[in-house]
Amino acid sequence: MATTDRQATTLALAHALSAAEHGLAVLPLSRTKLPALRSPHHHDPGPVCHGGCGRLGHGVYDASSDPVRVREMFAAAPWATGYGIACGLPPYHLIGVDLDTKSGTDAPAALRELGLRHRFTIPRTVVVLTPSGGRHLWLTGPPDVVVPNSAGRLAPGIDIRGAGGYLVGPGSRTDHGVYGTAPGTARLHPAACPPALLRLLLPPPRPARHPVPAHTDHGHGLVHFVLTAHEGQRNTRLFWAACRAYENGIGPALATPLTEAARHTGLPEHEARATIASAARMTGHRP
Structure with missing residues (x-):
């Protein structure tokens, strides 16, 4: 390993130990920002292990604020040049x-x-x-x-x-x-x-389930989600529903139904339209 890499590893360990002293759980990272230790189960087709086996190499599930454990991880990954904070x-x-x-x-x-x-x-x-x-x-x-x-x-x-x-x-x-x-x-x-x-x-909380016609589609579900909003969550629900609509390619078609649904809950029309326009911009669409 080059001297500069050894220095980078030493510095990364020092920073990681300092973070651990403040209660942050850390793990060593490679230069690619990925966990430095390879999974011990990469050839194992069995159930996913999150560290219960006791070995190292489970990514963020290895993260620890115990300085002994942190030193152990870095000793097992002398190529690490960074650290992650869980x-x-x-x-x-x-x-x-x-x-x-x-x-x-x-x-x-x-x-x-x-x-x-x-x-x-x-x-x-x-x-x-x-x-x-x-x-x-x-x-x-x-x-x-x-x-x-x-x-x-x-x-x-x-x-x-x-x-x-x-x-x-x-x-x-x-x-x-x-x-x-x-x-x-x-x-x-x-x-x-x-x-x-x-x-x-x-x-978002799942709306209460009610009997709906079999032909109800995703758009109707989004409108219903806005219709069931209570005061204090109307704008948030409308914004979320409008984002999902634009992400699924049905934003323009649902703009008016979502506006009407928001008006039904007591949200002023101009505020509802502004929220939907904001959702369109946030998802990369033209309002």
Whole structure:
């Protein structure tokens, strides 16, 4: 191994141990940002193992804040040049908001638009800068809430790292460069996720099941989902339903039925149309 790689591994271990001291569960990563240790079951057709076998190589399920365990993982992966921080685990129940700037997307602007639409602002928190010019916002969630991973569901270029996911830790070296904290944020604690944003990150509650005609299609289901919204969730449900409609190619056809459904729940027509237009833009369509 080249001297520079050994130095990168030593630095990655030091950063990982520092994160572990703060209660964050970590795991070694390769230069490709993937877990450095290969699964011990890659030839095993049996049931999926999440670490119950006691061996290393289960990706994020190996993540630990125990310094002895962390050193053991890095000793088994001397080629590691970075580390991952597992999301969704105590004490922070970390939620990562990954804002991408590649492929012509403007994720920060999309997040600001979401904030204006749903009345939330991102508090001061830890921000990690990526080599490609993106940024990771660290937020915390309630201990009894499981935030799923998603890619582009909120808006193009916005990925969410939740339970079962991980963030590349600051100080990690990859093929594209080094991750580092944004100036003035390294000593901050991860801030609580705004409730309005948290609602957007969670899967929508399933509407109550009612007998429906056999010919009811996905569009009717989305309209029904909006019709059953209560005060306080009308805009969120409408936005979610409109996003799904545009993603499934039926957005233009459902724009008017969704607007009427939202009006039926008490949402003003101009606000409903603005929400649907926002969903169209967020999914890459012209309103």
